[in-house]
Structures are given as C-alpha cells and as structure tokens.
Amino acid sequence: DQQVKQNSPSLSVQEGRISILNCDYTNSMFDYFLWYKKYPAEGPTFLISISSIKDKNEDGRFTVFLNKSAKHLSLHIVPSQPGDSAVYFCAASGDSWGKLQFGAGTQVVVTP
Amino acid sequence: GAGVSQSPSNKVTEKGKDVELRCDPISGHTALYWYRQSLGQGLEFLIYFQGNSAPDKSGLPSDRFSAERTGGSVSTLTIQRTQQEDSAVYLCASSLARSSYEQYFGPGTRLTVT
Numbered sequence A: 001d002q003q004v005k006q007n008s009p010s011l012s013v014q015e016g017r018i019s020i021l022n023c024d025y026t027n028s029m030f031d032y033f034l035w036y037k038k039y040p041a042e043g044p045t046f047l048i049s050i051s052s053i054k055d056k057n058e059d060g061r062f063t064v065f066l067n068k069s070a071k072h073l074s075l076h077i078v079p080s081q082p083g084d085s086a087v088y089f090c091a092a093s094g095d096s097w098g099k100l101q102f103g104a105g106t107q108v109v110v111t112p
Numbered sequence B: 001g002a003g004v005s006q007s008p009s010n011k012v013t014e015k016g017k018d019v020e021l022r023c024d025p026i027s028g029h030t031a032l033y034w035y036r037q038s039l040g041q042g043l044e045f046l047i048y049f050q051g052n053s054a055p056d057k058s059g060l061p062s063d064r065f066s067a068e069r070t071g072g073s074v075s076t077l078t079i080q081r082t083q084q085e086d087s088a089v090y091l092c093a094s095s096l097a098r099s100s101y102e103q104y105f106g107p108g109t110r111l112t113v114t
Helices: none
Strands: A009-014 A019-025 A032-040 A045-050 A056-059 A062-067 A072-079 A086-093 A106-111 B005-007 B010-013 B019-024 B032-038 B042-051 B053-056 B065-069 B075-079 B087-095 B109-113
Touching: A009 A019, A009 B010, A019 A062, A019 A086, A019 A106, A032 A062, A045 A056, A045 A062, A045 A072, A072 A086, B010 B019, B019 B087, B019 B109, B032 B075, B042 B065, B042 B075, B075 B087
Parallel strands: A009 A106, B010 B109
Antiparallel strands: A019 A072, A032 A045, A032 A086, A056 A062, A062 A072, A086 A106, B005 B019, B019 B075, B032 B042, B032 B087, B042 B053, B065 B075, B087 B109
C-alpha cells in the first residue's frame, strides 16, 4: 500500500513565481519528513526536512510546511528558477532504521 | 569527497540470468540502503544494512533477491533468475548512522530484463 502520496505528477511554473508541491501520508507513526530532488540519470539529492514536532522549516528559497492533523505536507519554492526543474520526491520515516517511504514524485518544469 | 558510486550504470540481461549490482558507499557511513524505482513509481525500499548485518530485509520482493555487505563498506545486490518485472533503476544510499535520516544516493543502476 502506498503510504506516501504525491497526487500531482507534474507542475509547470513561470520563473520567479512560487512552486507549491503537495504530499499526503497515511501512517500516523511517521515522525520525520524529507524532500528530495532528482535530475535525470542522477540519484536523488536531499533538499530539506522537517520533524513531526515542527510545522515549518525554512532553508533559503525552500520552505516545508507540515500539517499533522491533515497528514499533509507541502514544499514551497520561491522564487522558482530554471535550475529547479527536476523531479521532487516526498519521503517519510517512522522507524529507528531510518528507512524511507517515498511518494511517486512530481515533475517540476520552470519556464522562462 | 567521493559520493556513493554504483556499477554498472546500465545492465541489459536476458530473462532467467543472474545479475549482480554493486554499491560503494561514502567512506565512514555505517548505514546502507537499497531502493528500486520502477517506471512511473516512487522509490521502493528493499533492504537496510547497519555495518555488515541486515536488520531489515522486509522490502526484498522475493527469495530471488539477496544482498550482502562486506567490511562494512561495499554492498552487492544479487537477483537470480531475473524476470521482466525486475526491470527498474536500483538505487543505493548511505548515511552516517542509522538514525540519520539524510541519506546520500548513488546514481543508480538501470536494469533491463529482455
């Protein structure tokens, strides 16, 4: 069963505007959430994370919001840049091994 | 410093053959994970190593899949009697400690079973 869901397979946004990526999860035991970015033919790279004890974490142009009651998190990228064009994966963990459950990814295309 | 490396980058094999995929984690990283990504899907967890032992093998899809890690470093994932549904990108990741959620991924091995 898919415990982490990204329901938007793709997102197109103009350069300079805000990109908002959404992620929903079903397992209430998840206590740590991460976003990874992936370019073609490369492995995913860590972008930003948030612990379940927080509701917001910001790092430069990237902000992750967590709504535990709704089991929902989102990633905001502002302003969007052409180099942000990539596939973004939402991931969650709830065990001590650090095993990650991934969503299917959202392809972001930033147009000039 | 060097990141996670994987070999081969691409592998085409005939159905029924065995394949071996290799992962070299970042030096000093004690935790190592194997994932796979099938077309249009997210990353699917396969197995986790802490040092040379594998406390979590729950993601291995069948007994045709096995993995080992030697010297707390290099890991190999072996798929026996490959099937077409095994076609995917196999990704390896390592982290400094088992409780470190930030995992560093290799570029992956694209396996195609014909």
